[in-house]
Amino acid sequence: MFLNDNLKVFSGSSNVTLADEVCKYLGIPLGGAKLDRFPDGEKFIKLEDDVRGRDCFVIQSTNAPVDEHIVELLIYIDCLRRASARRITAVIPYFGYARQDRKDEGRVPITAKLMANIISTAGADRVVAIDLHAQQLQGFFDIPVDHLTGEIVLSRYFRDKRLSNLVVVSPDVGNIKMASYYASHLGAALAIVHKRRVSGRDVTAEEIIGDVDGKNVLMVDDIIATAGTMCSAAQILKDRGAERIYAGGTHGVFAGPAVERLSNAPIDEVVVTNTIVLNGQAQQMKKIKVLTVAPMLGETIKRIHRNESVSALFND
Numbered sequence: 439m440f441l442n443d444n445l446k447v448f449s450g451s452s453n454v455t456l457a458d459e460v461c462k463y464l465g466i467p468l469g470g471a472k473l474d475r476f477p478d479g480e481k482f483i484k485l486e487d488d489v490r491g492r493d494c495f496v497i498q499s500t501n502a503p504v505d506e507h508i509v510e511l512l513i514y515i516d517c518l519r520r521a522s523a524r525r526i527t528a529v530i531p532y533f534g535y536a537r538q539d540r541k542d543e544g545r546v547p548i549t550a551k552l553m554a555n556i557i558s559t560a561g562a563d564r565v566v567a568i569d570l571h572a573q574q575l576q577g578f579f580d581i582p583v584d585h586l587t588g589e590i591v592l593s594r595y596f597r598d599k600r601l602s603n604l605v606v607v608s609p610d611v612g613n614i615k616m617a618s619y620y621a622s623h624l625g626a627a628l629a630i631v632h633k634r635r636v637s638g639r640d641v642t643a644e645e646i647i648g649d650v651d652g653k654n655v656l657m658v659d660d661i662i663a664t665a666g667t668m669c670s671a672a673q674i675l676k677d678r679g680a681e682r683i684y685a686g687g688t689h690g691v692f693a694g695p696a697v698e699r700l701s702n703a704p705i706d707e708v709v710v711t712n713t714i715v716l717n718g719q720a721q722q723m724k725k726i727k728v729l730t731v732a733p734m735l736g737e738t739i740k741r742i743h744r745n746e747s748v749s750a751l752f753n754d
């Protein structure tokens with residue numbers, strides 16, 4: 439494909455492999471930049487390519503270590519702005535702090551809004567993100583946001599598996615809308631697991647709304663963090679007669695006891711995308727499958743650069 443020299447794509451350190459895949463899709467080299475540290479640990483970034491007057495994209499997920507990756511993204515944005523880039527787009531496949539999006543008790547911050555403010559203040563003109571945990575987070579940014587969804591990638595994978603008697607299950611009530619998209623695109627029935635949160639780390643599944651007896655089940659969520667919700671739901675689904683159980687999530691955070699829980703749970707396959715580089719434990723898990731979002735991100739970058747519709751990508 440033809441893309442002029444005005445397009446530059448750079449990568450932070452969180453997911454260089456994904457950035458390389460995106461650049462291969464676009465048919466351009468990854469932008470040159472040198473990342474170094476001062477003796478006290480401070481990061482230093484120097485661009486090795488001329489970006490004056492160019493359309494620049496920096497790809498950086500803000501997964502663990504979250505604060506370090508966010509600061510690196512801010513430094514990149516400031517560096518591009520001071521080097522006279524014409525437009526700066528922060529491509530954030532996974533947006534950390536997204537779950538801190540409201541005050542659910544007194545004297546707590548809304549950290550997702552704080553992060554959005556900082557990214558805008560640093561000099562980003564636009565944001566591209568995948569599954570922000572809640573649609574309304576787009577409104578936290580005072581700059582345009584192109585909100586993509588991993589559901590496109592995961593639905594295609596499970597559609598190609600041609601699973602019979604498929605039921606899409608939302609592992610909690612708050613995820614019904616996403617699960618309904620999967621059910622619609624896969625031509626499957628929909629069921630819901632009602633859960634009760636015991637603590638910040640633990641949840642218990644208590645009841646199922648819908649029929650899963652003798653069915654193949656696909657549980658879907660945007661983030662698989664400690665996997666408490668998924669594993670608790672999987673157990674009650676198996677107890678209610680489900681056959682094969684699949685778990686799908688856009689972001690494979692796999693924090694704390696997640697890998698151990700998933701390995702011991704009655705789940706046949708765990709499917710995530712490469713918005714986050716899997717940690718060492720997760721890479722060893724035999725039942726995991728990783729799908730790439732590089733073509734989706736690459737096509738989005740191409741359309742933004744050409745001032746074409748991004749929403750048309752979902753229609754396609």
